[in-house]
Amino acid sequence: MPNIAVLGCGRIGRMHAANVAAHPRAALAGVFDVHRTAADEVAGTHGVPSFESAEAVLASRDVDAILIATSTSTHADFIEQAVAAGRPILCEKPIDLSLDRVNRCAAAIGETRLPIMLGFVRRFDPGHRATRSAIQAGDIGDLHQVVITSRDPGMAPAAYIEVSGGIFRDMTIHDFDMARFMLGEEPITVSATGSRLVDPALMTRCGDYDTVTVVLTTASGKQCIINNSRQAAYGYDQRVEALGTRGMVISENRKPHQATRFSAEFTSRGVPYLNFFIERYAEAFNAEIGAFVDAVESGTAPEVGFEDGRLALVLAEAALKSVAEGRTIRISEIG
C-alpha cells in the first residue's frame, strides 16, 4: 500500500488528498503547499505531516510516490525532481503551457522507467470508459466519427483565464486526450474555429476564445469533432459520442438523482447535471488513484503517461495555429 504525498493544497489538491486518505489501497504520506496554512489545514484534517518543502517530501523515506497538484508552471520542475528522487508521479494536466518546456522535460527525464501518470481523469469515467470498451470490443464496427461535447458551467475568474494559457491548452486539452483515447489512432490534422461570445472583452484582452470547435482527422480518415464553451447555463456538459459502421455509443451526462417532475407546462423535467468536475468525475478521480497505485505497485507504465500529456499539448498548439491562420494544420508542422 503506497504512501502518497500530495503537492499542492488548492481545490484539486485537497480533493486528491482526501481521495488518497480514504482509498482502501493507498495511504496519504503528507502534503505540501507554498501556502503553509493551506497545507497545515489539509494535513490536520487527515492527521498527516505538513512538509516544509517539496525537497523535504522527496527526501522523506515515508513517501513512496507523489501526486503533483500545484500550479501548472511548477509541474515540469517537480516531475524532473521526482524522477531524480526515484519517486513515481501522478501529475495534474497540463505538464506545462509551453511545448518547448515539455520537450525539455522529456529530454531531462530521458528513458526513466518510473511510472509517470498524467491526470487525464476523464479516461476513468465509467461512462466514457464503457464507450471506449464498446469501440474496442467492436460493438459499433469500424469507428468513423467521435463527437465530444465539453462545456464548463460558467466562465472562470478573469485572473484564472489570464494565466490559463488559453482555452486550447487549459480546457480543450482534456478533450484532445479524450479524442486520442477514443480514436485509437493519432490525429494528423487539426482545424479549429474560435469565437468570443461569453465574455468578448476579456477574450479580446487575453487573445483567447471562449467558444471553440476543433475537427481532428486521422490517417485513415476518422474524424473527431470537439465543441467547447466556457459557459453552459444548464451545468457541466460532458458527452462523448462514437459512430461506427455497426452503430453508435453515447456517454451521456449524469444527474445527482433521477427524480423528474411533470406538470401542466412540461414532462420529464430532470434536475441539473452534476457540477463541477469534482462532483461529475468523483468516481473517475477515485479510479485514477487506483490506477496510479496499480502502476506504482507493479512498476509498469500507467495507462496514461507523460507522452500522452505532450501529445495533447501538440494538438493544442496546432489548434491555435489553425485559428490564427484560418487553415487546416498538419500535426507534422508542429515541433
Next chain:
Amino acid sequence: MPNIAVLGCGRIGRMHAANVAAHPRAALAGVFDVHRTAADEVAGTHGVPSFESAEAVLASRDVDAILIATSTSTHADFIEQAVAAGRPILCEKPIDLSLDRVNRCAAAIGETRLPIMLGFVRRFDPGHRATRSAIQAGDIGDLHQVVITSRDPGMAPAAYIEVSGGIFRDMTIHDFDMARFMLGEEPITVSATGSRLVDPALMTRCGDYDTVTVVLTTASGKQCIINNSRQAAYGYDQRVEALGTRGMVISENRKPHQATRFSAEFTSRGVPYLNFFIERYAEAFNAEIGAFVDAVESGTAPEVGFEDGRLALVLAEAALKSVAEGRTIRISEIG
C-alpha cells in the same frame, strides 16, 4: 372498399367520419345524428349524404357497414337493428351501462356471424401493441404482472359524469380491456379501491369515485394493477408495463415532438404529452378503421368483439361490488 356510414356526429363521431373519409381502403357512405344540423355539417365537409334516420341508413343499399358513435344508451338498440339489417358493426365502447341490457342484446343478436367490432381503440396503439407482441413472442418469459396507468388530463364536465355510469364503466372499461389484452388469461378476481379526491362534492353527489385502483388476478396468479385518476395536470397519461420472468416491457407516453430544454433550473424538460385521446390515439383510431375494414371484407370475427365488450363490463360490475363491500370479488359472482 366498403362504404361505411357513421351514426353520431359528436366529437368522436366527427373524428371517425374524417378517418373513414381519408382512409385509403374505406369510403364514407354518409352520416346520421339526431341533431340534424350536426349531421349536415359533417356531411357537407365530406360531400356525403346526411341521412334522415338510422332506419334510412340501414335501409340504404349504399351502406355496407356501420360505425356506431352515438350516445351510449342507443348502442345496444343500433347493434340489434344493424344485425337485423345484415350490416357489419364497429361500435364505440361501452355496449351499454347495464350488464343486463348487454346480456339481452347478446341474446337478441344470437349466433350472428356478422363482424361486430368493439371500439377498444387502445389495442391498436403501436406502443401497446408492441408490448403485447413482445409478451406473446416470449421476450419477457412468463408474464407475472401488468401495471396499467391511465389518467385523464382533467375532470369531465359534471353533466357528463352524471350520466357516465361511473368511473369503472366509463373510464376503467378501457383498462379492463387492456388488462385482458395483455394478460392473455381471463381475470377471475377483482379488488377495487375508490377515492374522492379530485372533485369530492361531485363524486359524493353521483356516488362515484375519481381516483381508483383495481387489482385483477387470473387463475394462474398473474396480477394486473390498474390505477386511474380523473385528473393528471401533466396531461393524458397512458402507460402499460408488463413484467415477466425474463424481463419487462413498458409502453410509455408520447409527446408531440422531442424538443427538450435545459437551463440553470432543469435538464431534459420535455413538452406535455399528447392530449387528449383523439391526439394520443390518432394512429390507433386509424388502425382500428383498417382492422374493421379487414373484418368486413373477410367476413371474419374482428380481433375485439361483442363478448370483449361484455367481459369488460363484467369486470366493471365486479369492481363496483368490490368497493361497495370492501372485499375481493370473484368474477363468478357476477351475472
Next chain:
Amino acid sequence: MPNIAVLGCGRIGRMHAANVAAHPRAALAGVFDVHRTAADEVAGTHGVPSFESAEAVLASRDVDAILIATSTSTHADFIEQAVAAGRPILCEKPIDLSLDRVNRCAAAIGETRLPIMLGFVRRFDPGHRATRSAIQAGDIGDLHQVVITSRDPGMAPAAYIEVSGGIFRDMTIHDFDMARFMLGEEPITVSATGSRLVDPALMTRCGDYDTVTVVLTTASGKQCIINNSRQAAYGYDQRVEALGTRGMVISENRKPHQATRFSAEFTSRGVPYLNFFIERYAEAFNAEIGAFVDAVESGTAPEVGFEDGRLALVLAEAALKSVAEGRTIRISEIG
C-alpha cells in the same frame, strides 16, 4: 465525532463498518459477531477491536453508539440492552418479525430519550428524498396517489426465505415505510393480493408469496399502490411515483453509468440497473450514517425511529390478514 460499534459482520454489517470507518464525522469503535472469525476479519481490515461479546461492546467506554446489523431475531434484545446501557442505536429493519415482540420491546424501552433510529435506508436515497421534498414543497399540489415499484433482482436462497417472516415482513416492509414517508398521513386500510409465480413450490411450502400488490388508503382517501416481485430479470427495480393535483414526480432507477448503445436492432440501450441494494443505495447508506451521527450528537429523535419500525410491521400484519381473508383490512383491526 462518535465512536460507533457495529454488531453483526454479515454482508450488511461489513458494509456498515466500512461506511462508518470512512465517514468523515464518525469513527468505528469496533465490531462484534457471534462468528468470531467474521468479526476478526472486519476488525483487521479497519484496525479496530473485535469484541468478545455484545456485552463487552456495551460495557466499553470507547463505544458511544451502536449499529445493530445482526440477525433479525436478536434486534429487539440488543435494542433493550443498548437502551439499558444508555447507547444510541441505529438498528437494521425489521425490529422483529413478531408484532407482539416489538410491542413488548416498546414497553421495555419505555419513554427513553435515547436516539433510536431504524435502518429504513431508502428514505435517504437522493431521488426518493427529492420526491418527498417536492411533495412537501407543494410542487405537485395535493397528493392523490403514490405508486411504489419494488422488485428484487432474483429470488433469495430458500434458506433465507424460510426464516424471512414472509414477503410482507421482509421485503414489503421497506415499501410500507416508503408509503408512510411519501403519504404524510397514516394509512388506515390495507388490501393485499399475493401470488406464487417465481417459485411456486417454495412459496407453497413456506405459505409465502413472491409476487404481491398492496393498496393502502389514508383517512383523506389518498392511495398508495405497492407492487413487489422477488424476481426482476433486469435488475433491482426501485421506483416511486407521486401524483398530485398539479403534477407528478417520479424517482426513477439508477444505472452505473450513462453510456447507451444504438444499433440496427435498437436505440438508447442502457446498461442494467445498479444491483443490489448495497450498490443501489450506496449514497443512502452513507447519508443514513450521517443522519445517525446528527441524532447522536444532538441527542434528538432521528428522522426515522422505533415507532416507524413498529408501524411498518403493523401494515405487514394487515397485508397478511388481507390476503388470508380476501378483504380490505382496517389498521384498527390490528393489535
Next chain:
Amino acid sequence: MPNIAVLGCGRIGRMHAANVAAHPRAALAGVFDVHRTAADEVAGTHGVPSFESAEAVLASRDVDAILIATSTSTHADFIEQAVAAGRPILCEKPIDLSLDRVNRCAAAIGETRLPIMLGFVRRFDPGHRATRSAIQAGDIGDLHQVVITSRDPGMAPAAYIEVSGGIFRDMTIHDFDMARFMLGEEPITVSATGSRLVDPALMTRCGDYDTVTVVLTTASGKQCIINNSRQAAYGYDQRVEALGTRGMVISENRKPHQATRFSAEFTSRGVPYLNFFIERYAEAFNAEIGAFVDAVESGTAPEVGFEDGRLALVLAEAALKSVAEGRTIRISEIG
C-alpha cells in the same frame, strides 16, 4: 382550395401527390411524369388526370399551382416555365447542382411576386420548429452554438451517388438550410472536412465524401457544426442542438412508438428510429403542403423561398472549396 398538380411521380412525387390529395385545404389537380406509366398509376390511385406533358399541366385552367418533384436537372427549367405561366411553385431541393444555373434562373424569373417555395421540409418538423421558436422567444438567451447531426441510414445506390452532385449539394444542403434557419444570421465562413469511410472505392471514383464535418460562423461569431454520414446503422439520425447564454434546446430523434424493453443484459432498449425521410418527416411534409397553400392563397412570399435554395447552394460550394484547399472559406469568395 387550390388545385395543385404534381410534376414527377418517383418516390417523393408519389408521396407529395398522396399528401396533396388527402390535405383538407388542397386538391390534387393531376400529375405528370416522363415515365407515363408511373404517372398513370398515381393518377389512377387518386382519380385525377395524368397529363401528357408539363406544358399541358401549365396550360390547364384546372391547375392553380405546381409542385416540382422531378429530377434535379429539370427543376430550374420548370421553375422558369411555371413563373412564365403565372403558377405558384413548390419545388423540391436543390434548385440545381450548378450555382451558375441557379443564378441564371434567378435572373430569368426576375422580380416575380409569385410564391416560389423551396422544399426544405425539415423547417416544418415539429421538434426542429419548436427549437427555433425557443431560440426566437429568447428561452436560451443569446445563441452561441448550433450542432446539427444528420446521418442517413445507409449509402444510397452508386447510380444515385454518381449524379447526386456530391454530399454537400445533395445531403448537407438540408443542413445548410437548417443552419441558416437556426442561426438567424447568415454564415460568413465555412470550414469543411471530408472523409471516405463508408464506401471508399465509390467515393474515390466520384471524387466525393461520405463522412463530413462542416463548421460555419456568422459575423457575430455564432458557430454551427454539421456532422454528416451516409451510414448510420441505427437509422436515420436527425438531431439539432442549440446552445445559448441561458440554456440549451435539443430536438431529438423520433421512434415509431415508445415501447422499451428491459432484460438481464440491458435497460430501456428502444426500437430503431423512424426510417427514412418519408416516415421521419411525415408531419413536416404535410405541414409543408399547408404552408404552400397559405402562400398560394395569400399570394405572399413563402417562409422558405428561392433565395434560401440559392444560399444553401452557396454554402455547399464553399464547403467543397474548403475541403479542396484545406482552409476556411469566406462566403464572399463564392460567386
